[in-house]
C-alpha cells in the first residue's frame with residue numbers, strides 16, 4: 001500500500017511521452033490466446049490491470065514473458081478454460097476473455113464479474129451476443145459456464161454500443177464458420193486497435209471505428225508482433241494537470257484524432273491547444289473558463305473516463321459548469337473528496353453542478369476508483385498546501401508511475417509506502 005503526497009502550487013511545465021492504452025492492451029492480450037504461435041506486444045504499459053491479465057494468461061496455461069514495455073505470449077500450452085473467482089473479482093474486465101476462451105476451448109467458466117465502484121456493470125449484452133453466436137450459457141452459483149460446438153456467424157445488434165460486448169463478439173467470432181456483423185457497435189479507438197491486431201494475425205475484420213463491424217470467420221490465426229496505441233485518457237489527464245496549474249505541456253506519442261471531444265472542451269475553457277502529427281501542445285492563457293455542459297457519451301462523444309479529471313479543472317474555472325454522466329450510474333465518488341478540498345459541487349442524480357471557486361485547499365483524501373483518483377491528483381496539483389491521497393492502488397490500475405511523469409514536469413509529488 002502507498003499514498004501520494006502532493007504539495008500544490010507548482011506549474012506543470014514539460015514534455016511527456018504518453019503510455020500505451022490500458023483499454024487497448026487488455027482485449028489484445030486476450031486475443032493472443034487465439035493464435036497458433038507466440039505474439040509480441042510492444043508499448044505495453046506497466047499497470048496493475050496488465051499484471052492481472054498476465055496472471056489470467058498464465059492461469060490458462062500460456063507462457064508470458066515481460067521485458068520493459070514488451071509482453072510476449074505463447075498460447076501453445078493453453079490447457080485451461082477457467083478464470084478463478086479471485087482474479088475475476090480483482091479485475092472485472094477479465095470478462096473480455098470469455099469470447100476468446102470459448103472460441104479456443106469450446107468451453108469457458110468464469111465467475112460473474114460483479115460490479116465495481118462506478119456501477120453494476122452488467123454483462124447481459126455480452127451473453128446475449130454469445131448466445132446468438134451459438135454459445136450455450138448457464139449462469140449458476142455465481143459462475144458463467146459456456147459451451148460451444150463451434151461458433152457460427154450471426155447478425156448481432158447491440159442495444160447499447162458496449163465497448164466490452166463489441167470486443168467479446170470480435171474475439172468470439174474471428175475464428176468461426178460464416179460471417180458475423182455487429183450493428184450499433186461501440187466506435188472507441190481501442191476497438192480499432194483490436195481489429196488491427198486481429199487482422200495482423202490473419203483475421204478478416206472491417207468496420208471498427210464505425211457502428212457496423214463485419215467479421216468474416218477464418219480457420220486459424222497466427223502469432224503477430226504489434227504496438228499498442230497511445231492512451232488517450234492518460235493523455236487527457238496530463239493535459240488537465242498542466243491546465244489546472246497554469247502551465248504548459250507537450251505530449252508526444254498521442255493521437256489527437258482520437259481526442260477531438262476532449263480538446264474541444266479544453267479550448268472552450270480558454271486553453272491554447274495545438275495538435276501535431278502525434279503531438280499535442282497545451283498552454284494556459286489566464287484563468288480557466290467554465291463549460292456550460294459536459295455530457296459523457298459513447299465515442300466520439302466526451303469520454304466518461306475523463307469526466308472526473310475535467311471536473312477538477314472546472315472547480316477552479318470562472319463560472320458554473322454542469323457535468324452529466326450518462327454512461328455509469330455511480331461515477332461521482334470523487335465529488336465528496338473534492339468538496340473536502342474546498343470545491344463547490346452539487347450532485348443531482350446524473351448531473352453535477354460545479355461552481356468555480358478561487359482556490360482549493362490541500363486535504364487528506366481517498367481515491368475510490370481509478371479515474372476519480374486521477375481527479376484528486378489533478379486537483380491536488382493546484383491546491384494550496386499539502387494533499388495526501390490514499391487508495392493509490394486504484395490509480396495504479398490505469399496510470400503508469402503517475403508521480404514520475406508529473407514530477408518530471410515540475411510537480412511536488414512523491415509516493416510513500418505505508
Ligand code: EPZ
Pocket residue numbers: 022023024026093119120121122123124125126127160161162163164165186304305327328329370371398
Ligand atoms: C470500457 O468498459 C472501459 N474499460 C471503461 O474504462 C470505459 O469507461 C467504458 O468502456 C466506456 O467507454 C475497458 O475497456 C477495460 P461498456 P466496458 O460495456 O466495456 C452498460 C477505465 O476507467 N452495459 O461500454 O465495461 C454498462 O452498464 C474504464 O479505464 C450493459 O448494460 O463499458 C454501462 O452503463 C472504466 N450491459 C454502459 O453499458 C452490458 O452487457 C457502458 O459499458 C455491457 C454494458
